[in-house]
Amino acid sequence: MKATTKIKTRSLIACLALTASVQAAEADQNRIHGGELVLAPTQTNAHVRNFNPYNFSVGAFYAQDFIYEPLWIYNIAHPGQDFPRLAVSFETADDLRSITYHLRPGVKWSDGQPFSADDVVFTFELAKSHPAFPVGLDIQSDSNPNGLIVSMEKIDDLTFVARLSKPSALAHEHIGVMYPLPRHIWKDVQDPTTFANPEPVATGPFTEVRSFSMSQFKVCRNEKYWDAGKPYIDCLKFPQYSGNDQTMLAARAGKIDWLGDGMSDPEKTYVNGDKHNKYWFPAGANANLHLNTRKAPFNSLPFRQAFSMALNRRFILDVATFGLTTETQFPIGTGELYKDWYDAQALQPYRYLMEYNPKRAKALLDDNGFVDRDGDGWRDNPDGSSIEFKLAVPSGWSDWVNTMMTVSENLRDIGVNAHLSTQDESTWFAGTTQGDFDVYIMWTKPSATPHGTYSLMFATDGLAEGRRLEQNMHGMVIPEINQALDKFAQTQDRTEQKKWLTQVHKQVAEKLPVITLFANPDWYQYNDSRFQGWVTQDNPYVRPMLHLGVPERGVHVLNLSLRKEAAAQVARQ
Amino acid sequence: MRFILRRLGFYCAAFAVALTLNFFIPRLMPGDPAATLFVSLRGRMSQQSLDAMRAAYGFDGSLWDQFVAYVIRLLHGDLGVSTVNFPQPASEMLLYAAGWTLFLVGVATLLSFVVGILFGMLAAWRRGSFFDTLFTPVNVMLNAFTPAVVALLLLYGFALQLEWFPLGRAYNIDLEPGWNMAFMGSVLYHSVLPLASLVIIAIGGWHLSMRNTMINLLNEDYITLARAKGLSGRRILFRYAARNAMLPQITSLALTFGFVLGGALITEVVFNYPGLGKFTLAAIEKRDYAFIQGQLLLLTFTVLLANLIADLLNLLLDPRLRDRSELA
Numbered sequence: 080m081k082a083t084t085k086i087k088t089r090s091l092i093a094c095l096a097l098t099a100s101v102q103a104a105e106a107d108q109n110r111i112h113g114g115e116l117v118l119a120p121t122q123t124n125a126h127v128r129n130f131n132p133y134n135f136s137v138g139a140f141y142a143q144d145f146i147y148e149p150l151w152i153y154n155i156a157h158p159g160q161d162f163p164r165l166a167v168s169f170e171t172a173d174d175l176r177s178i179t180y181h182l183r184p185g186v187k188w189s190d191g192q193p194f195s196a197d198d199v200v201f202t203f204e205l206a207k208s209h210p211a212f213p214v215g216l217d218i219q220s221d222s223n224p225n226g227l228i229v230s231m232e233k234i235d236d237l238t239f240v241a242r243l244s245k246p247s248a249l250a251h252e253h254i255g256v257m258y259p260l261p262r263h264i265w266k267d268v269q270d271p272t273t274f275a276n277p278e279p280v281a282t283g284p285f286t287e288v289r290s291f292s293m294s295q296f297k298v299c300r301n302e303k304y305w306d307a308g309k310p311y312i313d314c315l316k317f318p319q320y321s322g323n324d325q326t327m328l329a330a331r332a333g334k335i336d337w338l339g340d341g342m343s344d345p346e347k348t349y350v351n352g353d354k355h356n357k358y359w360f361p362a363g364a365n366a367n368l369h370l371n372t373r374k375a376p377f378n379s380l381p382f383r384q385a386f387s388m389a390l391n392r393r394f395i396l397d398v399a400t401f402g403l404t405t406e407t408q409f410p411i412g413t414g415e416l417y418k419d420w421y422d423a424q425a426l427q428p429y430r431y432l433m434e435y436n437p438k439r440a441k442a443l444l445d446d447n448g449f450v451d452r453d454g455d456g457w458r459d460n461p462d463g464s465s466i467e468f469k470l471a472v473p474s475g476w477s478d479w480v481n482t483m484m485t486v487s488e489n490l491r492d493i494g495v496n497a498h499l500s501t502q503d504e505s506t507w508f509a510g511t512t513q514g515d516f517d518v519y520i521m522w523t524k525p526s527a528t529p530h531g532t533y534s535l536m537f538a539t540d541g542l543a544e545g546r547r548l549e550q551n552m553h554g555m556v557i558p559e560i561n562q563a564l565d566k567f568a569q570t571q572d573r574t575e576q577k578k579w580l581t582q583v584h585k586q587v588a589e590k591l592p593v594i595t596l597f598a599n600p601d602w603y604q605y606n607d608s609r610f611q612g613w614v615t616q617d618n619p620y621v622r623p624m625l626h627l628g629v630p631e632r633g634v635h636v637l638n639l640s641l642r643k644e645a646a647a648q649v650a651r652q
Numbered sequence: 653m654r655f656i657l658r659r660l661g662f663y664c665a666a667f668a669v670a671l672t673l674n675f676f677i678p679r680l681m682p683g684d685p686a687a688t689l690f691v692s693l694r695g696r697m698s699q700q701s702l703d704a705m706r707a708a709y710g711f712d713g714s715l716w717d718q719f720v721a722y723v724i725r726l727l728h729g730d731l732g733v734s735t736v737n738f739p740q741p742a743s744e745m746l747l748y749a750a751g752w753t754l755f756l757v758g759v760a761t762l763l764s765f766v767v768g769i770l771f772g773m774l775a776a777w778r779r780g781s782f783f784d785t786l787f788t789p790v791n792v793m794l795n796a797f798t799p800a801v802v803a804l805l806l807l808y809g810f811a812l813q814l815e816w817f818p819l820g821r822a823y824n825i826d827l828e829p830g831w832n833m834a835f836m837g838s839v840l841y842h843s844v845l846p847l848a849s850l851v852i853i854a855i856g857g858w859h860l861s862m863r864n865t866m867i868n869l870l871n872e873d874y875i876t877l878a879r880a881k882g883l884s885g886r887r888i889l890f891r892y893a894a895r896n897a898m899l900p901q902i903t904s905l906a907l908t909f910g911f912v913l914g915g916a917l918i919t920e921v922v923f924n925y926p927g928l929g930k931f932t933l934a935a936i937e938k939r940d941y942a943f944i945q946g947q948l949l950l951l952t953f954t955v956l957l958a959n960l961i962a963d964l965l966n967l968l969l970d971p972r973l974r975d976r977s978e979l980a
Contacts, residue, residue, distance in 0.1 A: 123737075124745075124926065124930060125749075125931075127740050127745075129740070134738065134739075136735065136736060136738040137737055209704075210700055210704035210705075211704035211708040213701065213705065223700045223701075273708070275739070292825070292828070293748060293926065294821060294822070294823070294825040294926070319825070321924055321930065321934070325819070325924045328820075329819070503937075504937065505681070505682070505683030505684070505685075505938065506681075506682040508683065508684070509682060509684040
């Protein structure tokens, strides 16, 4: 399966998905049922029996995707080749003010009750009446007048319609990712936010919780799963690991089948331990620098341009981040993940900002009055005040700490007095919402289209004096970008969307609200001695990661099955 | 009697002060318990929803309001809700971890006490002998080791290289916890290295202090008298010298037990042992106020209790103190 760039309509996609599942069925004969897959999706000191898919402290790590399924899984690695789950198709109305979803017929909850549009509408109403319950739908209400979704209504048992407050061609990205809850169980729950859901009733491939202890538990196959014959695996086994060291000891010895831990030298620390230990770190979402553009010297465009040119990105890629990051071509805040989306020709004039050119950076600073005025050896602001600032990064995030160290050295080389400031993780996180900082290194949020990433980066409602959100810490408001994003959201035509996106890209490159660095690696390690069907670099059918927030893991796990040799071993025991 | 009442009054006051400090000290740290969670939710939830969620986590209102709510909850025996394991009450995880710590550190303390006392006793009895000149310096040297070094060496040598013992955890996780031989055997097996790492270090302290007390006692007149009476060496050692030398050691054992629930941070982290030290470290990193408060409260309580017991023991064992308190 290779990514195609053809533009398709959603119904065609559903068709493609059907052919894909037919192909999978043909391969079925070679598949063996059984086995327990050992996974480490998160670290904890002790397991707590909580399978609430919308509890992001505990339950969601295990309950999303494995126990509860969304309506739709977007294939971010291959846009357009999505995986319909509880919904089979949807249509956006011509006026873009409503979306009609068609649900999969014959789906049953694990207690035998039929799944229907009532459950979806119930989940929507639950989210609406409990604002603290993080279903993640942008619902219009008295306290949230700008909300996107006005209502969801049942048409018949297998059809519902979502009505929108404004025209949007992208609203399905918000609705499709919701995990419907069983009405007949959750209607009696007093407060869904604090409900632990110890015995989950769900539609996903794994629903039966077995031998739960604080050190390990299993979630075993749902005999009523709609995709007959799947899953191939009997149970998912979640041992408790409290830190990187223990996880790595176990993983290195080949005791964990699937994990996603950051590691700087995977060959030495992981692959060496067991010949079946494999890894693939595909390019993920970008990491950028956010400069506090609401104060000097960061409010000066030439300063930001010089900043960008002063960085030795080659060194950052190859040395500071251990060669695990991926180069980004243009100064637009996004890169490899959305490589099908940018117009290289239109962005070529800004390419120089990504090239290491300390000479030109110095000249630019000189020309704009950033020179040493008090003779202390460091450049000062044009008004004479001195420049000295901190580059904030959480201590222990070694690749990012190295990066910031390089940034500070690069800046000092052009006469700008910048210091590395490592902070305790909690302190650093708390700082992301305050306007009280100089420079932060920050991730971007991957989304089905770049629209999601940019609308967070340029969200204006979280901005105020002393208030930022972690994706718009730069604090810049660029109306042209918000307008272009609105236009993007109002068309379903990919060419049209690209046109508006190029506007966004050009504005970002022109005004440099963020300094683009590199694409972070996505962490994915697996041991293929017991199971087959893994996503590999040669067969990258979905994003391969195990962590929460990658719904594709639900597709990935369905494709895994015991190897013949491993099955024989299980039989002997 | 007045002595006891006065002590009790002091302990109550100390407890009240600790309770207040427990609330404010964690909050003096920069950072926000919900920040990590909210960063992961942002973009999925509107600001209004985030505010509603903050309220659900108990972080709305002024610091004073939160303090009043905390005291009222405490009076009802409620330690609050953990943010790391929201919405589980912090007390559940606290009790779980306390159980393992009580076992690990409690056994280690007792074991090192018994072994250390025996070492000290024999070393003092045969002062200058081969036994004394070998073990006294060795134990004192081991006492100066940091737990990190000992624990890591044991882990590397006996678990990673020789594979005689498991790499960590309190028991084999494929067993169902319960009061059966298989499970308890597994608990013992898994506790060998963590126990060893604690005992090896702690023996020296008991050894040295027992030896010193013993040597002083052995010069006392009543020992000379006992020798003159022609009592057997064994009888003098155990019934006359060691018994008296034990008194201060028992007081200090009681005090040491007060700190058992402080946990053994390094050992627990190295061996992935589910004890209070490790849980508290995680709670501090994640700013899980309810858990930190609960742990500090538990620690304050046990330290004060141990002090009280030590006071009472002294009263019981030392007639001079008893007479004075009766006079007063």
